[in-house]
Amino acid sequence: MVSIKNEYKSFLDDIEKNIKNKEDLEYIKKRFADFLDVVLEKMDYILDYKEEEMNKLEEKQNQIEAKMAKMQKIIDNIENDIYSEDGYDFEITCPYCNYEFIIDVDETKTEVQCPECKNMIELDWNEGEDDLPNNSRDYNDEDDDM
Ligand SMILES: [Zn+2]
Numbered sequence: 001m002v003s004i005k006n007e008y009k010s011f012l013d014d015i016e017k018n019i020k021n022k023e024d025l026e027y028i029k030k031r032f033a034d035f036l037d038v039v040l041e042k043m044d045y046i047l048d049y050k051e052e053e054m055n056k057l058e059e060k061q062n063q064i065e066a067k068m069a070k071m072q073k074i075i076d077n078i079e080n081d082i083y084s085e086d087g088y089d090f091e092i093t094c095p096y097c098n099y100e101f102i103i104d105v106d107e108t109k110t111e112v113q114c115p116e117c118k119n120m121i122e123l124d125w126n127e128g129e130d131d132l133p134n135n136s137r138d139y140n141d142e143d144d145d146m
Helices: 004-018 022-086 137-145
Strands: 089-093 100-104 111-113 120-122
Touching (some): 004 022
């Protein structure tokens, strides 16, 4: 930033060099000093205003960041939902010791060792698809007729 003090000094040097009439020079100096007061006052006002604006901006920025964090959380949750719905993780309850643990879905695996009691647990990947509603009875009746 250009130093106002230096600029002011160079301005005074310049007018002193170029304005030969001493009365004119004093008048301009005084007039300029008055002008400078107003400018500086306005500048203070502008700086205050800017600071206020900056604070507002910062506040807004914080709000945006908070929103972003919230969004990230939601996205993370959605990811988790997708993962669990697709069954990438499979929750197992050990039938021997009731220890609960999570394994990755791998349908080629038919059994898994319980990390707690070390017993081998048989895996049934189709669990949950068996409990169809009981109204498939009609279909069975037709079978009886045959
Ligand atoms: Zn176990």
